Amino acid sequence: MFHALREIEDHHNIRVIQACIVGSRAHGIDNRETGRSDWDVRFVFVNRPDDYVSINSKTSSVGLGSPKSLTGKSKLDVYGWELGTFLNCLKLSKFNQCELMYSPMLIPEFTDMELLKKMKDLADRSMNPATLLYSVYGFMRHYEAAHVSKGNNGGANVYKRLLNMQRLYVTASFIVDYASSGHVGYPPVNMSECLEVQKYAIKSEDLAWVAVGKGKTAIEVETAFLDKYMPNVEKWCKFVKSRDDLVPKLPSDPEFDAMYREAVFKEQIEYGPGREAMLKMLEDYKKEGEPNG
Secondary structure: OHHHHHHHHHHHOEEEEEEEEEHHHHHOOOOOOOOOOOEEEEEEEEEOHHHHHOOOOOOOEEEOOOOEEEOOOEEEEEEEEEHHHHHHHHHOOOHHHHHHHHOOEEOHHHOOHHHHHHHHHHHHHHOOHHHHHHHHHHHHHHHHHHHHHOOOOOHHHHHHHHHHHHHHHHHHHHHHHHHHOOOOOOOOOOHHHHHHHOOOOOOHHHOHHHHOOOOOOHHHHHHHHHHHHHHHHHHHHHHHHOOHHHOOOOOOHHHHHHHHHHHHHHHHHHHOOOHHHHHHHHHHHHHHHOOOO
16 A cells, blocks of 8 residues: 555656545445455645646546555555645535545555645535535435346345445435534544444444344345435435525635645645745745635
């Protein structure tokens, strides 16, 4: 994992400034008995100094291309976004980028903790419950379509799909509850932690690890879950969409621009020429980018 990120940095001439584990391992629903769950790594990067003064376009996203095998059991799936692209997605409360921000499994060697704290502050104030909820609903519909078209595709795959649907449902429940009570914040990424807050989102007897095996197959539990709980998410989406008062007052673009400049100029100061000139330019930009009021 560490070497893969270093390889990406060297190959694409970029600098990773935040990296974490997402997916089933961060959600706490990975298969720990077999150790075969993939390692899903997501990161944010900035380009090297020369790329910001070149007529050629900057790299906006980077991936390994195809997952790399680790020890023959699990695979390493790595993907990242350039900071400007990432901030634009964060401003729109995109689900994947928000999850990256709040993953409990940071990779500290590749994470600028000071910058992460600032990004979380902007993310919290940008959180749009309607956009986030519809993103979650979209992922649930994706799993629902897989259920309809590939219902009997093997117990292990169905069980993992069921776990993911239930995790998304608890996440949706958290979003609508928080929004309705006037709070803002991103749901805990780990399913167990989210369930501690949303104790009654799913009845205990309907939880995947309780229902499967008690005379029911994973596909039967999944069918019952969709029939019983999916209409709630559709109802929540309509409710949140109808409430203009739940949409937050977004941070101004200059705030996002100021963070972007700070990170980019920090990179140029550390790796590019003209340290003193860059420091002075950064201070000038900070003054110009400060929002009024």
